[in-house]
Amino acid sequence: MSKMNDALQELIDALARLPGIGRKSATRLAFHILDAPAAEAEALARSIRVAKRTIGHCPRCGNLTDSDLCRICANPDRATGELCVVEEVRDIAAIERTGAFKGRYHVLGGRLSPMDGIGPEDLRVDELKARVQDEAIQEVILATNPSVEGETTALFLIDELRPLGVRLTRIARGLPIGGDIKFADDMTLARALSGRVDV
Incomplete structure:
Protein backbone atom coordinates (compact mmCIF):
# COMPACT_ATOMS: atom_id res chain seq x y z
CA MET A 1 0.00 0.00 0.00
CA SER A 2 1.38 3.43 -0.91
CA LYS A 3 2.11 6.22 1.56
CA MET A 4 -0.89 8.14 0.21
CA ASN A 5 -3.17 5.18 0.89
CA ASP A 6 -1.70 4.76 4.38
CA ALA A 7 -2.28 8.44 5.11
CA LEU A 8 -5.83 8.29 3.76
CA GLN A 9 -6.59 5.22 5.85
CA GLU A 10 -5.17 6.94 8.94
CA LEU A 11 -7.40 9.97 8.32
CA ILE A 12 -10.49 7.77 7.87
CA ASP A 13 -9.65 5.84 11.05
CA ALA A 14 -9.21 9.07 13.01
CA LEU A 15 -12.53 10.49 11.78
CA ALA A 16 -14.33 7.20 12.47
CA ARG A 17 -13.35 7.48 16.14
CA LEU A 18 -15.49 10.62 16.49
CA PRO A 19 -18.89 10.02 18.14
CA GLY A 20 -21.70 9.47 15.68
CA ILE A 21 -19.36 9.04 12.72
CA GLY A 22 -19.40 5.62 11.07
CA ARG A 23 -16.97 4.30 8.48
CA LYS A 24 -19.02 5.60 5.52
CA SER A 25 -19.30 9.10 6.99
CA ALA A 26 -15.61 9.07 7.91
CA THR A 27 -14.68 8.11 4.36
CA ARG A 28 -16.93 10.84 2.95
CA LEU A 29 -15.40 13.43 5.30
CA ALA A 30 -11.86 12.32 4.50
CA PHE A 31 -12.42 12.73 0.76
CA HIS A 32 -14.08 16.10 1.35
CA ILE A 33 -11.05 17.28 3.33
CA LEU A 34 -8.69 16.03 0.64
CA ASP A 35 -10.73 17.65 -2.14
CA ALA A 36 -10.98 20.98 -0.29
CA PRO A 37 -8.52 23.79 -1.01
CA ALA A 38 -5.36 23.50 1.09
CA ALA A 39 -6.23 26.71 2.96
CA GLU A 40 -9.59 25.26 4.06
CA ALA A 41 -8.01 22.04 5.32
CA GLU A 42 -5.31 24.01 7.14
CA ALA A 43 -7.95 26.28 8.71
CA LEU A 44 -9.77 23.20 10.03
CA ALA A 45 -6.55 21.75 11.47
CA ARG A 46 -5.63 25.12 13.01
CA SER A 47 -9.10 25.49 14.59
CA ILE A 48 -8.76 22.08 16.22
CA ARG A 49 -5.26 22.86 17.52
CA VAL A 50 -6.31 26.27 18.91
CA ALA A 51 -9.47 24.85 20.53
CA LYS A 52 -7.54 22.03 22.20
CA ARG A 53 -4.88 24.45 23.45
CA THR A 54 -7.13 27.28 24.69
CA ILE A 55 -10.47 25.80 25.76
CA GLY A 56 -10.83 24.25 29.18
CA HIS A 57 -13.46 23.85 31.87
CA CYS A 58 -14.77 26.71 33.98
CA PRO A 59 -13.47 26.14 37.53
CA ARG A 60 -16.80 27.26 38.97
CA CYS A 61 -19.46 25.47 36.90
CA GLY A 62 -17.62 23.05 34.61
CA ASN A 63 -18.78 24.70 31.36
CA LEU A 64 -16.31 25.16 28.50
CA THR A 65 -14.39 28.42 28.47
CA ASP A 66 -11.32 30.08 27.01
CA SER A 67 -10.93 32.48 29.95
CA ASP A 68 -10.87 32.34 33.76
CA LEU A 69 -14.65 31.92 34.05
CA CYS A 70 -17.17 30.94 31.40
CA ARG A 71 -19.36 33.69 29.94
CA ILE A 72 -22.37 32.60 31.99
CA CYS A 73 -20.55 32.62 35.34
CA ALA A 74 -18.90 35.95 34.48
CA ASN A 75 -22.19 37.59 33.45
CA PRO A 76 -23.45 39.80 36.31
CA ASP A 77 -26.94 39.84 34.79
CA ARG A 78 -27.48 36.11 35.38
CA ALA A 79 -29.69 35.22 38.38
CA THR A 80 -27.22 34.17 41.06
CA GLY A 81 -29.74 32.36 43.29
CA GLU A 82 -30.78 29.76 40.70
CA LEU A 83 -28.53 26.86 39.81
CA CYS A 84 -29.43 24.40 37.06
CA VAL A 85 -27.61 21.06 37.40
CA VAL A 86 -26.91 19.24 34.14
CA GLU A 87 -25.02 16.09 33.25
CA GLU A 88 -22.87 17.39 30.39
CA VAL A 89 -21.71 20.70 28.91
CA ARG A 90 -23.82 20.16 25.78
CA ASP A 91 -26.95 20.21 27.99
CA ILE A 92 -26.23 23.87 28.75
CA ALA A 93 -26.36 24.72 25.05
CA ALA A 94 -29.75 23.00 24.73
CA ILE A 95 -31.23 24.91 27.68
CA GLU A 96 -29.69 28.21 26.57
CA ARG A 97 -31.33 27.86 23.14
CA THR A 98 -34.74 28.08 24.83
CA GLY A 99 -33.98 31.47 26.38
CA ALA A 100 -36.16 30.37 29.32
CA PHE A 101 -33.49 30.12 32.03
CA LYS A 102 -31.58 33.15 33.30
CA GLY A 103 -29.67 31.58 36.18
CA ARG A 104 -26.36 29.74 36.35
CA TYR A 105 -25.32 26.15 35.79
CA HIS A 106 -23.41 23.32 37.37
CA VAL A 107 -22.06 20.51 35.17
CA LEU A 108 -21.78 17.14 36.92
CA GLY A 109 -19.55 15.67 34.24
CA GLY A 110 -21.73 12.60 33.74
CA ARG A 111 -24.33 10.59 35.62
CA LEU A 112 -24.30 7.75 38.10
CA SER A 113 -23.92 4.43 36.33
CA PRO A 114 -22.72 1.52 38.51
CA MET A 115 -22.70 -0.75 35.44
CA ASP A 116 -20.07 1.54 33.89
CA GLY A 117 -18.20 2.02 37.16
CA ILE A 118 -19.30 5.67 37.55
CA GLY A 119 -20.02 6.54 41.18
CA PRO A 120 -20.57 9.79 43.11
CA GLU A 121 -16.82 10.32 43.44
CA ASP A 122 -16.56 10.53 39.63
CA LEU A 123 -19.02 13.44 39.44
CA ARG A 124 -18.72 17.05 40.59
CA LYS A 129 -22.62 21.16 47.56
CA ALA A 130 -19.91 23.75 48.16
CA ARG A 131 -21.51 26.13 45.67
CA VAL A 132 -24.94 25.77 47.27
CA GLN A 133 -23.44 26.81 50.60
CA ASP A 134 -20.91 29.42 49.43
CA GLU A 135 -23.00 31.20 46.77
CA ALA A 136 -26.27 31.53 48.74
CA ILE A 137 -28.14 29.42 46.18
CA GLN A 138 -31.89 29.52 46.78
CA GLU A 139 -33.03 26.96 44.20
CA VAL A 140 -31.32 23.99 42.58
CA ILE A 141 -33.02 22.79 39.40
CA LEU A 142 -32.17 19.18 38.63
CA ALA A 143 -32.03 18.83 34.84
CA THR A 144 -30.63 15.33 34.48
CA ASN A 145 -31.75 13.22 31.55
CA PRO A 146 -34.96 11.14 31.73
CA SER A 147 -33.07 7.84 31.71
CA VAL A 148 -32.67 5.31 34.50
CA GLU A 149 -29.19 6.69 35.21
CA GLY A 150 -30.43 10.29 35.06
CA GLU A 151 -33.28 9.55 37.48
CA THR A 152 -30.89 7.73 39.82
CA THR A 153 -28.53 10.69 39.74
CA ALA A 154 -31.37 13.12 40.51
CA LEU A 155 -32.54 11.03 43.48
CA PHE A 156 -28.99 10.84 44.79
CA LEU A 157 -28.59 14.63 44.49
CA ILE A 158 -31.88 15.19 46.31
CA ASP A 159 -30.59 13.12 49.25
CA GLU A 160 -27.28 15.01 49.22
CA LEU A 161 -28.74 18.51 48.91
CA ARG A 162 -31.87 18.32 51.07
CA PRO A 163 -29.92 18.73 54.35
CA LEU A 164 -28.55 22.04 53.02
CA GLY A 165 -32.04 23.58 53.15
CA VAL A 166 -32.10 24.68 49.51
CA ARG A 167 -35.25 24.50 47.38
CA LEU A 168 -34.99 21.51 45.03
CA THR A 169 -36.94 21.31 41.79
CA ARG A 170 -36.89 18.94 38.85
CA ILE A 171 -37.51 19.94 35.24
CA ALA A 172 -40.91 18.75 34.09
CA ARG A 173 -41.23 15.77 31.81
CA GLY A 174 -43.99 15.30 29.33
CA LEU A 175 -45.05 14.83 25.76
CA PRO A 176 -43.14 16.66 23.04
CA ILE A 177 -44.89 19.21 20.86
CA GLY A 178 -46.29 17.32 17.90
CA GLY A 179 -46.05 14.04 19.80
CA ASP A 180 -48.76 11.41 19.79
CA ILE A 181 -50.08 10.01 23.10
CA LYS A 182 -50.52 6.51 21.72
CA PHE A 183 -46.81 6.31 20.89
CA ALA A 184 -45.56 7.69 24.22
CA ASP A 185 -43.86 5.33 26.66
CA ASP A 186 -45.36 4.69 30.10
CA MET A 187 -42.80 6.78 32.02
CA THR A 188 -43.30 9.81 29.77
CA LEU A 189 -47.08 9.61 30.14
CA ALA A 190 -46.82 9.20 33.90
CA ARG A 191 -44.51 12.24 34.11
CA ALA A 192 -46.84 14.27 31.88
CA LEU A 193 -49.79 13.49 34.15
CA SER A 194 -47.96 14.17 37.41
CA GLY A 195 -46.45 17.39 36.03
CA ARG A 196 -49.74 18.83 34.79
CA VAL A 197 -50.46 22.52 35.44
CA ASP A 198 -53.61 24.60 35.89
CA VAL A 199 -55.02 26.25 32.79
Whole structure:
Protein backbone atom coordinates (compact mmCIF):
# COMPACT_ATOMS: atom_id res chain seq x y z
CA MET A 1 0.00 0.00 0.00
CA SER A 2 1.38 3.43 -0.91
CA LYS A 3 2.11 6.22 1.56
CA MET A 4 -0.89 8.14 0.21
CA ASN A 5 -3.17 5.18 0.89
CA ASP A 6 -1.70 4.76 4.38
CA ALA A 7 -2.28 8.44 5.11
CA LEU A 8 -5.83 8.29 3.76
CA GLN A 9 -6.59 5.22 5.85
CA GLU A 10 -5.17 6.94 8.94
CA LEU A 11 -7.40 9.97 8.32
CA ILE A 12 -10.49 7.77 7.87
CA ASP A 13 -9.65 5.84 11.05
CA ALA A 14 -9.21 9.07 13.01
CA LEU A 15 -12.53 10.49 11.78
CA ALA A 16 -14.33 7.20 12.47
CA ARG A 17 -13.35 7.48 16.14
CA LEU A 18 -15.49 10.62 16.49
CA PRO A 19 -18.89 10.02 18.14
CA GLY A 20 -21.70 9.47 15.68
CA ILE A 21 -19.36 9.04 12.72
CA GLY A 22 -19.40 5.62 11.07
CA ARG A 23 -16.97 4.30 8.48
CA LYS A 24 -19.02 5.60 5.52
CA SER A 25 -19.30 9.10 6.99
CA ALA A 26 -15.61 9.07 7.91
CA THR A 27 -14.68 8.11 4.36
CA ARG A 28 -16.93 10.84 2.95
CA LEU A 29 -15.40 13.43 5.30
CA ALA A 30 -11.86 12.32 4.50
CA PHE A 31 -12.42 12.73 0.76
CA HIS A 32 -14.08 16.10 1.35
CA ILE A 33 -11.05 17.28 3.33
CA LEU A 34 -8.69 16.03 0.64
CA ASP A 35 -10.73 17.65 -2.14
CA ALA A 36 -10.98 20.98 -0.29
CA PRO A 37 -8.52 23.79 -1.01
CA ALA A 38 -5.36 23.50 1.09
CA ALA A 39 -6.23 26.71 2.96
CA GLU A 40 -9.59 25.26 4.06
CA ALA A 41 -8.01 22.04 5.32
CA GLU A 42 -5.31 24.01 7.14
CA ALA A 43 -7.95 26.28 8.71
CA LEU A 44 -9.77 23.20 10.03
CA ALA A 45 -6.55 21.75 11.47
CA ARG A 46 -5.63 25.12 13.01
CA SER A 47 -9.10 25.49 14.59
CA ILE A 48 -8.76 22.08 16.22
CA ARG A 49 -5.26 22.86 17.52
CA VAL A 50 -6.31 26.27 18.91
CA ALA A 51 -9.47 24.85 20.53
CA LYS A 52 -7.54 22.03 22.20
CA ARG A 53 -4.88 24.45 23.45
CA THR A 54 -7.13 27.28 24.69
CA ILE A 55 -10.47 25.80 25.76
CA GLY A 56 -10.83 24.25 29.18
CA HIS A 57 -13.46 23.85 31.87
CA CYS A 58 -14.77 26.71 33.98
CA PRO A 59 -13.47 26.14 37.53
CA ARG A 60 -16.80 27.26 38.97
CA CYS A 61 -19.46 25.47 36.90
CA GLY A 62 -17.62 23.05 34.61
CA ASN A 63 -18.78 24.70 31.36
CA LEU A 64 -16.31 25.16 28.50
CA THR A 65 -14.39 28.42 28.47
CA ASP A 66 -11.32 30.08 27.01
CA SER A 67 -10.93 32.48 29.95
CA ASP A 68 -10.87 32.34 33.76
CA LEU A 69 -14.65 31.92 34.05
CA CYS A 70 -17.17 30.94 31.40
CA ARG A 71 -19.36 33.69 29.94
CA ILE A 72 -22.37 32.60 31.99
CA CYS A 73 -20.55 32.62 35.34
CA ALA A 74 -18.90 35.95 34.48
CA ASN A 75 -22.19 37.59 33.45
CA PRO A 76 -23.45 39.80 36.31
CA ASP A 77 -26.94 39.84 34.79
CA ARG A 78 -27.48 36.11 35.38
CA ALA A 79 -29.69 35.22 38.38
CA THR A 80 -27.22 34.17 41.06
CA GLY A 81 -29.74 32.36 43.29
CA GLU A 82 -30.78 29.76 40.70
CA LEU A 83 -28.53 26.86 39.81
CA CYS A 84 -29.43 24.40 37.06
CA VAL A 85 -27.61 21.06 37.40
CA VAL A 86 -26.91 19.24 34.14
CA GLU A 87 -25.02 16.09 33.25
CA GLU A 88 -22.87 17.39 30.39
CA VAL A 89 -21.71 20.70 28.91
CA ARG A 90 -23.82 20.16 25.78
CA ASP A 91 -26.95 20.21 27.99
CA ILE A 92 -26.23 23.87 28.75
CA ALA A 93 -26.36 24.72 25.05
CA ALA A 94 -29.75 23.00 24.73
CA ILE A 95 -31.23 24.91 27.68
CA GLU A 96 -29.69 28.21 26.57
CA ARG A 97 -31.33 27.86 23.14
CA THR A 98 -34.74 28.08 24.83
CA GLY A 99 -33.98 31.47 26.38
CA ALA A 100 -36.16 30.37 29.32
CA PHE A 101 -33.49 30.12 32.03
CA LYS A 102 -31.58 33.15 33.30
CA GLY A 103 -29.67 31.58 36.18
CA ARG A 104 -26.36 29.74 36.35
CA TYR A 105 -25.32 26.15 35.79
CA HIS A 106 -23.41 23.32 37.37
CA VAL A 107 -22.06 20.51 35.17
CA LEU A 108 -21.78 17.14 36.92
CA GLY A 109 -19.55 15.67 34.24
CA GLY A 110 -21.73 12.60 33.74
CA ARG A 111 -24.33 10.59 35.62
CA LEU A 112 -24.30 7.75 38.10
CA SER A 113 -23.92 4.43 36.33
CA PRO A 114 -22.72 1.52 38.51
CA MET A 115 -22.70 -0.75 35.44
CA ASP A 116 -20.07 1.54 33.89
CA GLY A 117 -18.20 2.02 37.16
CA ILE A 118 -19.30 5.67 37.55
CA GLY A 119 -20.02 6.54 41.18
CA PRO A 120 -20.57 9.79 43.11
CA GLU A 121 -16.82 10.32 43.44
CA ASP A 122 -16.56 10.53 39.63
CA LEU A 123 -19.02 13.44 39.44
CA ARG A 124 -18.72 17.05 40.59
CA VAL A 125 -21.07 16.53 43.56
CA ASP A 126 -18.79 17.94 46.28
CA GLU A 127 -18.29 21.07 44.17
CA LEU A 128 -22.07 21.39 43.81
CA LYS A 129 -22.62 21.16 47.56
CA ALA A 130 -19.91 23.75 48.16
CA ARG A 131 -21.51 26.13 45.67
CA VAL A 132 -24.94 25.77 47.27
CA GLN A 133 -23.44 26.81 50.60
CA ASP A 134 -20.91 29.42 49.43
CA GLU A 135 -23.00 31.20 46.77
CA ALA A 136 -26.27 31.53 48.74
CA ILE A 137 -28.14 29.42 46.18
CA GLN A 138 -31.89 29.52 46.78
CA GLU A 139 -33.03 26.96 44.20
CA VAL A 140 -31.32 23.99 42.58
CA ILE A 141 -33.02 22.79 39.40
CA LEU A 142 -32.17 19.18 38.63
CA ALA A 143 -32.03 18.83 34.84
CA THR A 144 -30.63 15.33 34.48
CA ASN A 145 -31.75 13.22 31.55
CA PRO A 146 -34.96 11.14 31.73
CA SER A 147 -33.07 7.84 31.71
CA VAL A 148 -32.67 5.31 34.50
CA GLU A 149 -29.19 6.69 35.21
CA GLY A 150 -30.43 10.29 35.06
CA GLU A 151 -33.28 9.55 37.48
CA THR A 152 -30.89 7.73 39.82
CA THR A 153 -28.53 10.69 39.74
CA ALA A 154 -31.37 13.12 40.51
CA LEU A 155 -32.54 11.03 43.48
CA PHE A 156 -28.99 10.84 44.79
CA LEU A 157 -28.59 14.63 44.49
CA ILE A 158 -31.88 15.19 46.31
CA ASP A 159 -30.59 13.12 49.25
CA GLU A 160 -27.28 15.01 49.22
CA LEU A 161 -28.74 18.51 48.91
CA ARG A 162 -31.87 18.32 51.07
CA PRO A 163 -29.92 18.73 54.35
CA LEU A 164 -28.55 22.04 53.02
CA GLY A 165 -32.04 23.58 53.15
CA VAL A 166 -32.10 24.68 49.51
CA ARG A 167 -35.25 24.50 47.38
CA LEU A 168 -34.99 21.51 45.03
CA THR A 169 -36.94 21.31 41.79
CA ARG A 170 -36.89 18.94 38.85
CA ILE A 171 -37.51 19.94 35.24
CA ALA A 172 -40.91 18.75 34.09
CA ARG A 173 -41.23 15.77 31.81
CA GLY A 174 -43.99 15.30 29.33
CA LEU A 175 -45.05 14.83 25.76
CA PRO A 176 -43.14 16.66 23.04
CA ILE A 177 -44.89 19.21 20.86
CA GLY A 178 -46.29 17.32 17.90
CA GLY A 179 -46.05 14.04 19.80
CA ASP A 180 -48.76 11.41 19.79
CA ILE A 181 -50.08 10.01 23.10
CA LYS A 182 -50.52 6.51 21.72
CA PHE A 183 -46.81 6.31 20.89
CA ALA A 184 -45.56 7.69 24.22
CA ASP A 185 -43.86 5.33 26.66
CA ASP A 186 -45.36 4.69 30.10
CA MET A 187 -42.80 6.78 32.02
CA THR A 188 -43.30 9.81 29.77
CA LEU A 189 -47.08 9.61 30.14
CA ALA A 190 -46.82 9.20 33.90
CA ARG A 191 -44.51 12.24 34.11
CA ALA A 192 -46.84 14.27 31.88
CA LEU A 193 -49.79 13.49 34.15
CA SER A 194 -47.96 14.17 37.41
CA GLY A 195 -46.45 17.39 36.03
CA ARG A 196 -49.74 18.83 34.79
CA VAL A 197 -50.46 22.52 35.44
CA ASP A 198 -53.61 24.60 35.89
CA VAL A 199 -55.02 26.25 32.79
